[in-house]
Amino acid sequence: MKDTVTQLLEAAIAALQADGVLPADQTFTPNVDNTRDKAHGDFATNIALATAKAAGKPPRQLAEALIDKLPASKAVQKVEIAGPGFINFFMSDASSFDIVRTIIESGENYGRNDNGQGESVQIEFVSANPTGPLHVGHGRGAAIGDCLARLLQANGYKVSREFYYNDAGAQIDNLALSVQARAQGKTPDDEGWPADGYRGDYIIDVAKAYLAGETVTADDREVTAKADAGDLDAIKAFAVAYLRREQDLDLKAFGVEFDVYFLESSLYSGGKVEETVRMLTDNGYTYEKEGATWLRTTEFGDDKDRVMRKTDGGYTYFLPDVAYHLDKWRRGYTTVINEQGADHHSTVTRVRAGLQALKTGIPQGWPEYVLHQMVLVTRSGEEVKLSKRAGSYVTLRDLIDEVGRDATRFFLAARRVDSQLTFDIDLARSQTNENPVYYIQYAHARICSVLRKLGAEGVQVDRQALAERLDGLALEEERDLANRLAQYPELIANAAAQREPHHVTHYLRDLAGQFHTYYNAHKVLVEDESIRDARVALCLAVQQVLVNGLSLIGVGAPEEM
């Protein structure tokens, strides 16, 4: 409907250009906004204000000229000039309620578009190393990354979800030593416990399973324990598989699945690290200093050069990172989004600098980063810092077990990524209107209940037929609902383009609120069949949008509460 207004304005602008009122050598793109205040109609444009200068006319006078040239349209009921020169559009009832038919006919496709035109996009997220259970921060990353993936899919992109992890570095050695120590019966405070060993209780589980000769199957590997506490390599392989499986189980419980698991070790075994070093060296961006090899990242905006090969001959983490991203580029992804915690912010400049130094035509701002800020967990107003299993942090599993998958996903996706998030366990657990998850789900359940009642009265719900029976809609609350529903596709396009999943949760909250208001003020199943059918159709449309929106954040839409 906004498109209709935009087209009308474009026609008017063209007419004014033909008349010489507006310069013909410039392009004017009308900006059409949803109004905040209903007194301003359904849509408003500031085009007269924006072009007043170019036209050399006062905005209000220009607005009048524009209105004069607007083509006639059944969709528009009234047009007004307001304030300093805004043009307000009041849409006709019929055109406002037409969205209900569109939604019922489109079903789960309502809100989807083909902006992406099938382009392949890769999203890397979570990417936790297999050294322990996933923590809340990983949970936020999982919620945001997966929601972004679903949003992009809804916008016509082909999305690949990728999980990158290090299965071979110093941290993995440390993990193996920790498991070995537990297998030998040592505890973290004993003599001989590895320095910086992992102290969490989960290490005990790994050690027990190893000694018991268990076989573990993760999404990307399967390993049978050798049960020999002296074989560090065997322990390492088993511990990695064990913790990978545990992470997979947590992610599955969270409703998140990956298409690709990428191992840092494969970059070494496949010669990709060496190749990257050679390219950087050949391009003349490396130098030796103090026994190490450095990369001139300052050539590409970094504030100091970085070591890429340590004095001990090993590489710093950032070199495989560059090799990894070169690999992503060669896989053909022109759009790559990395979702990470903001504590890794410093790698952004470094990785991009390394990629520039390769001189392979990778664009400067590639890849994209979505960085989320820290998560603070509270209970009874107090910060929760520990979990029994992990020791030093709150795990994702703790939250899922305590507040459920739906609430956890919703809360972790509900805030802008660049602000810190306080996860209030009491609020997430509460089954009252304080809790937005239940509030939204309740709206859906109420609609289901109305439909059940209708069915119990012996009325068949024929969606297609109901979609044509909208004449009975006329109430103010109904128009408000229809207008809100009409905004959904734009929301989906915007949230995806801006990489801002939190808009979805806010929209659903608003939509549910408007529905509850309507539901309480007016009865759906009234005697007059014409009105009843129209209201049922509206309910079907609201239900559809609630389902579509909830599915984007991976939250269920229960039929009963």
Place this chain on the structure above:
RNA sequence: GCGCCCGUAGCUCAGCUGGAUAGAGCAACGGCCUUCUAAGCCGUGGGUCGUAGGUUCGAGUCCUACCGGGCGCGCCA
């Protein structure tokens, strides 16, 4: 000290590429169930948008400086 992020109602947060008197929920107070689920609805109060300048027809939104909080500043990932 340098870099990035944040600062909007008592609390938790929205505010779409600058737009018309700044919004929502919770908390507080007062109402609404013989009617499709009260896990709901209606009403009332509550603000120098951290501070000071600047840009312009117009700034919560853009620029600069400062104040306050978080994160990062490793030959750790």
